[in-house]
Amino acid sequence: MNRQFAYFLLATAFLFPTLSQGAMYGLPDDKSLKIKVGDVAPLGQGAVKKAHDDGKGIILMFGDPGHCIFCEKTWEAVNIVAPKYSNDATAFIKNYRLADFNPPAVEDVELAAKYGVVGEPWIFIIDKTGIVRTIFKGVTNSATLDAELSKLFPQK
Numbered sequence: 001m002n003r004q005f006a007y008f009l010l011a012t013a014f015l016f017p018t019l020s021q022g023a024m025y026g027l028p029d030d031k032s033l034k035i036k037v038g039d040v041a042p043l044g045q046g047a048v049k050k051a052h053d054d055g056k057g058i059i060l061m062f063g064d065p066g067h068c069i070f071c072e073k074t075w076e077a078v079n080i081v082a083p084k085y086s087n088d089a090t091a092f093i094k095n096y097r098l099a100d101f102n103p104p105a106v107e108d109v110e111l112a113a114k115y116g117v118v119g120e121p122w123i124f125i126i127d128k129t130g131i132v133r134t135i136f137k138g139v140t141n142s143a144t145l146d147a148e149l150s151k152l153f154p155q156k
Helices: 001-017 017-025 047-053 069-085 106-115 144-150
Strands: 056-062 089-094 122-126 132-137
Touching: 001 047, 047 056, 047 089, 056 069, 056 144, 069 144, 089 106, 122 144, 132 144
Parallel strands: 056 089
Antiparallel strands: 056 122, 122 132
16 A cells, blocks of 8 residues: 555544544444334333333433444443433443454344444434434534433423
8 A cells, every 4th residue: 555545544534534434333324224203212121121111211322432433422422411311311322233352232232123223323312201302323422412302301
């Protein structure tokens, strides 16, 4: 590989992160989604379902912060904002991609299949009645997340 081309690839990764994400991990692709805003959210049988049964809204992220810088940034945003809404909602992260060194839980893979997620990261905001109210595709910052959560769970 010539030096100029290597510099071009490096510059592309830094200047256009969504292009590098697409090359490395796969851009979130909503063509495959099985769940849309307004649908009843699949909740699985584990902690997500229990939180819903306890009357909580759900902040559900699909991604792997350990292997995706965009997932890491998005999960950081969730962790910045989620404590503000802890009386009303609980945040969960589900790693659904196969990796030999860190295999995902079977339930996480099954839940991702029910949502039809491809690529990462994804965030689904689910209200207390179990309805999907917002879907964030790709990197999401804390201000955007906070603005959306404040509509569903106004602070007193």
